[in-house]
Amino acid sequence: MDNRKQILIWILGAWLLATPLTGFGEAGSARLKIDMREQPSIDSKVVTNINKKQKLDIINRLGSWVHVKTEDSKTGWLRLHQVRIGDGRRKNNSGYFGLGRLFGSFSGKQANKGITAATGIRGLEAAQIRDAKADHTAVKAMDEFMVVATDALSFAEKNQLIATKVPYLKKDRKRE
Amino acid sequence: MPGALIRYTGLLLIMLLVPANSYALFGLEKLKRFKPISKKVEIQMGQGIAAKILGATPLVNDPELQQYVNRVGKWVALQTERPNLPWHFGVIDTDTINAFATPGGYILITRGLLMMLRDESELAGILAHEISHAVRKHVLRTIRKQSLADIGRKRLNKMAEEKGSGNYKYLVNSSTEAFSRGLDKKDEYAADRMGVVLAARAGYEPFGMATVLQRLSAINPKDTKLTLMFNTHPDPDKRLQKLMEAVGTQLDAYAKQPRGKERFQKIMKAHIARYVPTKRKKSVFDDDIW
Numbered sequence: 055m056d057n058r059k060q061i062l063i064w065i066l067g068a069w070l071l072a073t074p075l076t077g078f079g080e081a082g083s084a085r086l087k088i089d090m091r092e093q094p095s096i097d098s099k100v101v102t103n104i105n106k107k108q109k110l111d112i113i114n115r116l117g118s119w120v121h122v123k124t125e126d127s128k129t130g131w132l133r134l135h136q137v138r139i140g141d142g143r144r145k146n147n148s149g150y151f152g153l154g155r156l157f158g159s160f161s162g163k164q165a166n167k168g169i170t171a172a173t174g175i176r177g178l179e180a181a182q183i184r185d186a187k188a189d190h191t192a193v194k195a196m197d198e199f200m201v202v203a204t205d206a207l208s209f210a211e212k213n214q215l216i217a218t219k220v221p222y223l224k225k226d227r228k229r230e
Numbered sequence: 231m232p233g234a235l236i237r238y239t240g241l242l243l244i245m246l247l248v249p250a251n252s253y254a255l256f257g258l259e260k261l262k263r264f265k266p267i268s269k270k271v272e273i274q275m276g277q278g279i280a281a282k283i284l285g286a287t288p289l290v291n292d293p294e295l296q297q298y299v300n301r302v303g304k305w306v307a308l309q310t311e312r313p314n315l316p317w318h319f320g321v322i323d324t325d326t327i328n329a330f331a332t333p334g335g336y337i338l339i340t341r342g343l344l345m346m347l348r349d350e351s352e353l354a355g356i357l358a359h360e361i362s363h364a365v366r367k368h369v370l371r372t373i374r375k376q377s378l379a380d381i382g383r384k385r386l387n388k389m390a391e392e393k394g395s396g397n398y399k400y401l402v403n404s405s406t407e408a409f410s411r412g413l414d415k416k417d418e419y420a421a422d423r424m425g426v427v428l429a430a431r432a433g434y435e436p437f438g439m440a441t442v443l444q445r446l447s448a449i450n451p452k453d454t455k456l457t458l459m460f461n462t463h464p465d466p467d468k469r470l471q472k473l474m475e476a477v478g479t480q481l482d483a484y485a486k487q488p489r490g491k492e493r494f495q496k497i498m499k500a501h502i503a504r505y506v507p508t509k510r511k512k513s514v515f516d517d518d519i520w
Contacts, residue, residue: 096479117485118437118474134440135474139448180410180458186285188402193281195289196318196336199296203313206304213493215433217309220484223423225476 080112082122082137090130094119101130110137267383269334271390272370273316276334278402279369279409283322283330283338290321290341295501302350303337303357309431310365319357327446328459331360332409333370342455345502346445350490354432355439359425366424368417369409376411377404412462419464422473430484437481438489443470 084104091098094116102124104110110132111123120137123129201209210217221227267275289296296319303319315335325342332338337360339353347353363369378386378401389397422439430436447467449456463469 094485095482115437115441117435117482118440118477118479119485133474134437134444135470137444139445180461182286183283183410184403184406186282188278188281189285189288190277190281192284192289193277193336196280196296196320199293199300199320200316200318201297201300201304203304203308206301206308209301210305210433213490214488215305215490217433218431218484218487220427220430220481222427223476223480226420226423 080139082110082112082120082139084108084110084132085136085138088132088136090122090124090128090132092130094121094131098131102128104132112137112139266367267370267374268387269315271387272367273334274390274393275370275373275401275405276332276336276364278398279332279406280318280320280336280338282402282406283332284320287322287324287340290323290502292321292501295497296321298497298501299339299344299353299357302354303361306354306358306428306432307335307361309428310361312365315364317361326455326458327449328456329356329360331363331369333364333367333373335361335364337361337364341502344498347442347494347498348491349438350494351429351434351436351438351488352442353438353494354434354490355425355429355437356442358428358432359421359439361428362421362424363413363417366417366420368413368421372413372417373405373408376408410462415464419469419472419476422469423476426473426477426481430481430487433487435487435489436484440470440473443467443473 084106087106088104089100090102090104092101093099104124109125112120113123113129114121115134116131118134119131120134121129122132122137209215299321300317300319304317307313307315307317312335317335317337319337319339321344322338322340324340325345326340327342327346329339329343330337337357339356339360343356344353347356381389386401389395389401392398422443425439426436429438443466446456446459447465447470
């Protein structure tokens with residue numbers, strides 16, 4: 055019995071940890087009336103029709119395609135720009151997303167308050183940049199972190215980033 | 231009578247055409263002046279603007295984090311037509327959400343934007359957008375059009391070389407003025423289109439930037455952290471729609487390229503998540519130069 059309980063706790067723990075990392079179950083909605091496809095391809099079979107503003111669960115993303123689940127548990131694929139994150143209303147707490155969401159301590163208003171109070175910087179307005187005193191020491195300091203080409207190449211190699219020949223989009227090719 | 235009509239029509243046409251033609255000439259004359267500025271001057275202008283931004287917001291005091299962002303940025307920059315610009319990348323210490331490209335390859339991203347990201351392909355995508363502005367000289371063109379249209383290239387070069395002089399100060403201040411108003415919308419869309427391609431070239435899953443735009447479009451535009459970005463960029467939702475329209479299925483073949491999620495999150499967790507902003511130190515140059 056104890057063993058089973060322990061396993062259950064482990065599974066629950068792992069699930070709780072994994073949830074924010076994968077973005078599984080993130081709330082979303084359809085931007086427009088659209089066909090939901092079985093596979094991430096425009097040639098794929100249509101599973102169902104999605105209505106504008108219909109609620110969706112975002113399961114995953116593959117390139118420009120998003121894997122979603124409807125409220126009646128149908129799953130399929132929509133294109134990235136056809137899905138809005140959230141219920142369609144624009145939220146204020148930008149810290150909710152990404153790492154802010156991952157590391158609980160950083161999300162929401164409290165985190166913003168803390169950071170703002172510590173730095174004394176309240177947003178970076180255009181006027182602030184215009185009126186600022188130029189800090190040439192800081193520009194020089196950027197040299198210290200500058201990376202030479204060979205360093206960038208070994209970073210890419212170490213992390214299996216393989217350079218690929220990709221032409222510019224058709225719309226921009228005249229320029230080349 | 232018809233002869234008179236033809237005669238008058240001709241005269242009318244000439245009257246209409248002459249001013250139009252002289253405007254065209256005037257336009258041409260202006261174009262002539264926009265000959266390319268030397269790379270050296272471009273870099274000096276970029277340094278000047280970067281100094282103003284860093285004067286408003288210091289760099290995040292975390293060398294390892296800065297170097298990481300430089301590695302990703304430089305790797306992406308190597309995929310462009312200008313791999314040899316002195317590419318510098320920096321994370322600046324504000325929870326505002328934004329990123330900047332100055333001429334000559336000085337790219338800055340805010341801590342607020344960095345913290346919004348989920349993987350390295352998103353970081354690469356944002357840097358690729360900024361790198362595109364620098365490669366295509368979008369900022370330089372805007373500055374010349376808006377602030378320095380009346381100054382010839384030779385004089386501009388001379389001004390840029392007189393570092394520390396009143397002329398140089400004027401040059402940087404007017405550049406910063408134009409810079410802070412933001413770029414032409416079409417340049418933003420162009421950088422979005424070029425950015426996804428650069429990310430794909432660098433071996434990343436190309437839609438990192440698109441995902442960030444999708445997330446940005448879920449934030450209330452009145453959020454003060456986005457004021458400058460929303461003032462200087464088209465609406466993120468519109469950017470996403472235009473980008474996806476232009477991309478179509480052209481980049482679908484690269485959808486399975488890596489996103490660098492584990493690596494990115496490990497680094498962010500070890501660095502930015504525990505980062506305590508430092509108090510701004512007074513620069514020894516504060517009373518110098520300007």
